[in-house]
Amino acid sequence: xxxxxxxxxxxxxxxxxxxxxxxxxxxxxxxxxxxxxxxxxxxxxxxxxxxxxxxxxxxxxxxxxxxxxxxxxxxxxxxxxxxxxxxxxxxxxxxxxxxxxxxxxxxxxxxxxxxxxxxxxxxxxxxxxxxxxxxxxxxxxxxxxxxxxxxxxxxxxxxxxxxxxxxxxxxxxxxxxxxxxxxxxxxxxxxxxxxxxxxxxxxxxxxxxxxxxxxxxxxxxxxxxxxxxxxxxxxxxxxxxxxxxxxxxxxxxxxxxxxxxxxx
Numbered sequence: 001x002x003x004x005x006x007x008x009x010x011x012x013x014x015x016x017x018x019x020x021x022x023x024x025x026x027x028x029x030x031x032x033x034x035x036x037x038x039x040x041x042x043x044x045x046x047x048x049x050x051x052x053x054x055x056x057x058x059x060x061x062x063x064x065x066x067x068x069x070x071x072x073x074x075x076x077x078x079x080x081x082x083x084x085x086x087x088x089x090x091x092x093x094x095x096x097x098x099x100x101x102x103x104x105x106x107x108x109x110x111x112x113x114x115x116x117x118x119x120x121x122x123x124x125x126x127x128x129x130x131x132x133x134x135x136x137x138x139x140x141x142x143x144x145x146x147x148x149x150x151x152x153x154x155x156x157x158x159x160x161x162x163x164x165x166x167x168x169x170x171x172x173x174x175x176x177x178x179x180x181x182x183x184x185x186x187x188x189x190x191x192x193x194x195x196x197x198x199x200x201x202x203x204x205x206x207x208x209x210x211x212x213x214x215x216x217x218x219x220x221x222x223x224x225x226x227x228x229x230x231x232x233x234x235x236x237x238x239x240x241x242x243x244x245x246x247x248x249x250x251x252x253x254x255x256x257x258x259x260x261x262x263x264x
Contacts, residue, residue: 005125007147009155009156034082038086040086042124045222061107068084147195182196183211210243213240215228
């Protein structure tokens, strides 16, 4: 199952959610490939990857036609978790790829050789709807949309939904919105609750039951190069992501049966 975590709005917990679910799945014995396709490389840093050395990344996969098998690294945090890192060179990839034939299908084609090796391939996309995100959408079975519990939560989401629909109709007929994750929920404010209601009115049953709270330990964990489940397993943030991951597994199982995918 290939899943992209997408939202063109930054700061919504997209990378944290990708990293947390990937880590928890790996801890449960699932074979996971995490792909950082964001030039900011936050997922790469969040897994403790040393970016000070020279290394191959998703940039070389997309631009220089390097095979995925030559690029992924085994994460230090769990041998079941493999990472295709990103780096700043990726910022210019969209310009470099603009003249390439079928440029929106490059990642999909590159993942063909490894997609059956993993139980889950999780892609962290950039906060934009450009060619990098388009490649991720074309390569994926579905999308998970993290939405922050703030006033402008739905701003721009309709454009993302339109983009998903367009990709589904024109390039990737199997693409679905697998779910919406509410993040950074502050129980002390009425606004957070109102935003959850608004998002549920918009997305209905697509919204995950588990809501991720605003939690300082979640915010701290990336600077230590660890997902929250490893940085502070007892925190309310870690417990919320554990619960979300179980819900994610159940939902992916349902979609897997519908599309002839299945857990190995």
